[in-house]
Amino acid sequence: MSFASPYPGKIIPLDLMNYNGKIVCQKDAFLCAAKGVSIGIEFQRKLGTGLFGGEGFIMQKLEGDGMAFVHAGGHVFERDLQPGEFLRIDTGCLVAYTQTVDYDIQFVGGIKNTLFGGEGLFFATLRGPGKVWIQTLPISRLASRIISYGGFRRKEEGSILGGLGNMIDGDGWR
Amino acid sequence: MRTNHEIDYRIIGEEMQYVEVELDPQETAIAESGAFMMMDDGIQMETVFGDGSKQQSGGLLGKLMSAGKRVLTGESLFMTAFTNIGQGKRK
Structure with a gap:
């Protein structure tokens, strides 16, 4: 049978056997998996990561030795981190990591970055060894962009008729 | 040696993908509820409480615990299990 992903993005096949039986x-x-794979929760023990990591205190863990499929937005790529290799990413772009990776957060620093940077106040930091999966388009980012085009504010079409024009197009009365 | 079921798969599509899972007889795949798209004849769909993994067979309380945890991660209480009850491989 077939399972479809709920928004534009990539499906990542994960053979849990290759990752010592666990992926966070x-x-x-999570999309689907072979029977026997257990889907549980992973608590972030670090207070800062839970509060500001973008994923909250609770992440999903997949345990077992079968195939599991996860889905994330936009393009998804994997990156192998060497022991001690350090990567800073946007907190929303983290999809998954193997259990050997150390996941933490870091304050962006600098007054201009903090006030005007628009990138949030924290980076997620990942330290190797291990493998991480990163998405280019977190669904929340896509959703907020779509919402900005919805409702009254029509940016790309519409005429001076305004609300009356919307009514004529059948795009809603209000 | 694997203890979980061994499933074959194919990922189809570019930007809007779906995954096609092929099951041998008596094999089962589990999926997030709502992800289902299509299945062959001979595959039975069953809604299960929790994720149907063997570690969870520890009585009703154990099942409730693990399902409750799943609610915290934003997944639903129930999952769907698809089992090939026919002869030969089915998709």
């Missing part, structure tokens, strides 16, 4: 992934990423 973002909430809601």
